[in-house]
Amino acid sequence: MDLEERFREAQDRVKKLPSAPSNDTLLELYALYKQSTIGDVQGARPGMMDFKGRAKFDAWAARKGTPKDKAMESYVALVTRLTGG
Incomplete structure (x- = not known):
């Protein structure tokens, strides 16, 4: 799977988190997403x-x-940490 596919998959996985991340984590996700796109x-x-x-x-x-x-x-790595793998 190439980086673009892993990035899109991470976007899907982050939407399915059982609970909302902290505000700092949400800001980090936002910044990484915007920088990526x-x-x-x-x-x-x-x-x-x-x-x-x-x-x-x-x-x-x-x-x-x-x-x-x-x-x-970095976005994919953060989502992986948040989802536990």
């Missing part, structure tokens, strides 16, 4: 009152410069 963060940082949007933007921005393949590998 879009690349470096785009747009302006949300305003101070948009706490959720700002946290998501900052998590994604922290991955700036990470190659898409590396981000996919």
Whole structure:
């Protein structure tokens, strides 16, 4: 199975987790997904009152410069840890 297939499979597996991961883990999943599918963060940082949007933007921005393949590998590895294999 190639990396793209493992990435898509991980996306399916993460949707079936028995309980929601912590907020930090959700932000990490979000950032890795966006870096994998879009690349470096785009747009302006949300305003101070948009706490959720700002946290998501900052998590994604922290991955700036990470190659898409590396981000996919990290996403798959994180989902594997969350699902226990």
